[in-house]
């Protein structure tokens with residue numbers, strides 16, 4: 001066991017290998033990607049240390065997902081940086097539910113989605129779930145033809161207030177009552193109706 005390697009020197013990130021010491025059982029419980037051996041908790045997989053300080057659970061995120069580039073078929077969550085009638089620019093924040101710190105920039109063609117060409121269907125600042133359709137020439141093309149893809153977080157574009165879904169593609173502001181168009185994800189609509 002190599003305790004020194006538990007906190008790696010690699011670019012400030014805490015990468016560990018199976019068997020690396022993470023903590024003692026007095027400090028933490030073993031979570032995903034870690035296991036208890038005697039008085040200690042060690043990594044059971046290669047990855048990034050992810051301690052849950054509040055609940056004192058020590059986990060390791062799989063390394064294969066950390067910092068990797070988007071592949072065709074991946075589900076990403078990203079911020080809409082800009083949106084025109086033809087294309088939206090999206091900054092990728094997570095890939096397959098694993099946080100991405102690389103700020104990959106992706107494009108969503110507005111012309112293909114659900115047969116609409118509305119410039120209002122996405123707004124800068126929206127958070128979007130989408131599928132990577134193509135990675136040709138390192139240009140990440142997104143599509144919304146997947147489960148729960150679409151806008152998962154948005155606010156009123158007039159006053160910044162919180163909104164409710166009126167349907168799959170329409171929102172209403174709780175504050176000022178403005179009705180606007182959005183390409184909403186199915187889970188946003190479900191959540192909105194339940195609250």
Ligand SMILES: [Zn+2]
Nearest residue numbers: 156159173176
């Ligand atoms: Zn409003």
